Amino acid sequence: MTPLTPEQLDAYLHRIGHSGPVANDADTLTALHTAHTLNVPFENLDLFLGRAIALEPDALFEKIVTRRRGGWCFEMNGMFVRVLQTTGFKFTLLAARVFDEDDNPGPRSHQLQLVRVEGRDWVVDVGFGGFGLIAPIPLEEETVHNQFAQEFRLVRDPAGGYILQTRLDAKWDSQYVFTLEPSLPRDYEYANYYLSHAPDSIFRQKRVVTQPTENGRLKFSNLELKIWGNGGTRTVHAADDTEYKRLLREHFRLAIDEGFVDPNR
Structure with missing residues (x-):
């Protein structure tokens, strides 16, 4: 992977609002991880715009x-890995199994990284x-x-490995499970396809746009936008x-000019 040029790195830092x-x-x-997650939303809209990922x-x-x-994960983490490489961080590519609604782990379909810095391993996603995650966390149980x-x-x-959990409604909810077995970029290409x-x-099946905020989280699922924050949900x-595109601009700062299509047509 080719490192970013100084001009490209500056453009990325401007994109995420890191000064x-x-x-x-x-x-x-x-700081970089937090700025990225708070300013660049997770989204799968290209599939509904007739574009390949x-x-x-x-x-x-x-x-x-x-x-x-x-x-989505391969794009967001792929971009962040290039930033890590450019800025001299040592990292290992990993893959996770995401839990479904019945708490069953699926196939290895999610990308994350382990970063070694200042003598500690950090989970980066x-x-x-x-x-x-909004910010990286140490690899500690x-x-x-x-x-x-x-x-x-x-x-x-x-069964081995680590489970990332988030506290939701006063209980811990499992998000995904991963081991420390290194992955290769071609592993992500298969999952991405x-x-x-x-x-x-x-x-x-549905358009998804989601992003954490300092007060909670935003999630657009098809035409329904949920706003978590200040102890409640709207x-x-x-x-x-x-109206969907207007809400994308207002809440996620995403400008979509094209028309949406059915990816299963």
Whole structure:
């Protein structure tokens, strides 16, 4: 993977709203991760715009930075890995199994990273579409991490590996499970193709746009927008695609000019 040029790095930092120093330390890792998750939404809209999900480095930069779009895990973490490489961080690519509504783990279909800095391993993930991390957390069991309005922890999986959990409604909810077995970029290409093309892929069934906020979280599922924050939940229903696009601009700062299509047509 080719590192970003100085001009590209500056453009990325501007995209995520980071104006502080950039160094090879835990403070910078936390600042970059937090800025990315709070400013670049998880979204699968390209599937409904008739576009392929491209993972080539230049395609990711053009989409996320130049066109100020978001993306799903392989795009978001793929872009962030390039930033890590450019700024000198040491990292290992990992893959996770996402839990379904019945708490069953699925196939390895989610990308995350383990970053080694200042003698510690950190779990880094800027691209999870559920209730995912806002900032990186150390690879430590049972430690509770408060990140704005949300709490996270890692617990050991009885079958091996680690489970990322988020506290929801006074209970811990498992998001995904991962081991420390390294992955290769081609592993993500296979998963990306399946999620993009399989008729039973959840990402072909509904538009999803989600993003954490300092007060809670936003989630657009088809035409229903849920806003978590300040101890409550508010739901907004878009009457049509015109209102849907207006809400995308208002809440996620996403500008979509094209018309939406059915990816299963």
